[in-house]
Amino acid sequence: MTESHSSTALDSEKGSQTQQTVVHHDKQISVPDKEAYEGFDVYGNEKDAQIQYRTMVWWKAAALMLAETISLGILSIPSAFASLGIVAGCILVIGLGVVATATGYMIGLFKLRYPHVHNMADAGEILAGPIGREVLGAAQVIFLIFICGSHVLTGLIAFDTITAGVSCSVLWGGITAIVCLVLTVPRTLNGISYLSIASFISIIAAILITMIGVGVMGHHGGVTAHSNLTFARGFLAVTDIIFAYAGHVGFFTFIAEMRVPEDFSKALWFLQIADTTLYLIVGLVVYAYAGATTVSPALGNTGTILRRISYGIALPTIVIAGVINGHVCAKLIFIRIFRRNGVHSKHMTSHSFIGWATWVGICFVIWALAFVIAEVIPFFNDLLGVISSIFASWFTYGISGIFWFHLTPRSERWTTRWQKFKTVFWAFIIIMGAFIMVAGLYASINSIVEGYRAGSFSGPFTCDNMALT
Secondary structure: OOOOOOOOOOOHHHOOOOEEEEEEOOEEEEEEHHHHHHHOOOOOOOOOOOOOOOOEOHHHHHHHHHHHHHHHHHHHHHHHHHHHOHHHHHHHHHHHHHHHHHHHHHHHHHHHHOOOOOOHHHHHHHHHHHHHHHHHHHHHHHHHHHHHHHHHHHHHHHHHHHHOOOOOHHHHHHHHHHHHHHHHOOOOHHHHHHHHHHHHHHHHHHHHHHHHHHHHHOOOOOOOOOOOOOHHHHHHHHHHHHHHHOOHHHHHHHHHOEOOHHHHHHHHHHHHHHHHHHHHHHHHHHHHHHHHHOOOOHHHHOOHHHHHHHHHHHHHHHHHHHHHHHHHHHHHHHHHHHEEOOEEOHHHOOOOHHHHHHHHHHHHHHHHHHHHHHHHOOOHHHHHHHHHHHHHHHHHHHHHHHHHHHHOOHHHOOOOHHHHHHHHHHHHHHHHHHHHHHHHHHHHHHHHHHHHHHOOOOOOOOOOOOOOO
């Protein structure tokens, strides 16, 4: 297979199979059974469907991607600059941004070649059969639930900071989870895309207040061009930048609900230019003023009053970005239940009681698990680092290299100088994903061990004030 934008490319070898008629972009085409499943859109013909999924234009997809990616990622960038130094920080933000653009583009190509792909589980089935489907599907669900848990935890920290800890933090965690659950209920991403605009405005306003606040406070501590750290501590800071680009886990689902999937590249370029620029500006400005005293999340670098204001303004992005991840996770499970070998149940595209009850039930389970995980595990942030190292290293980086090798026949990999370059580049991406996984695991586990030694972990379901002071 080649890197083709054609979503109807079919092997002629299986022409002896039984033919059937399927609908693709409202046209009836006769294809073999297996290819009908692998060659045509995940949602089929939505002309008479009560619930239509493929309704997003490219800028709405870009807004979703932006809200999902920069929401919490941007808040850890200044502290990464403080740990790594300004030179390494800038190089990593730009370099990893370029790589994330290339890997995102490859995900788009893979989706165009296999329009039935809706999530990483579907991609896994193409790469490695039923085992690949189960492994990547389970990995995506676990990763997304832990991301939802991180939003629950960040929400309760925000509420505690705003209210100065006047109530039990478990209550704030529950409120955050309930709000996220309610906002996840809309069945289509198009319905959530408008919320993502509010999310983007929210985080930009909060960051602007923080940058103005640190500017008014003046310079604190020196700014260094480089830093001397142990490998574990240094790579832990690097992972903050690596995972600030880790929105790729939802890309297949976003493309699946675009009106014109070929427009995904527009949304991707918008995302990568915007987030790379914002990461650089925020990292440089906050670190330049806060210096060695820079803390994470970045909103904590101002005085008490501005910190509370910033967190209040940032609440929409904390919640909505979590909602987007929760929706992607719920949609994966929902599609798995109501789609069998390309045949859709009526409950997937109609306002049936079973369809809605199943959808709401899935959303409830996801946010209940996110709440429990965030409250029970005392070293949640470090555990999230472990989970991200295992899964995001592949979803954002390594697996795109595997996609390229799958799409490019061996006979074409070394034919020209440009093809040789691409072969080496995508092999490097696979190795890079493996390295991030191993090094990230080492750094995160080391941080957990040090946390236990220092006694810095709180107990489960604690009412302790989690506010940043």
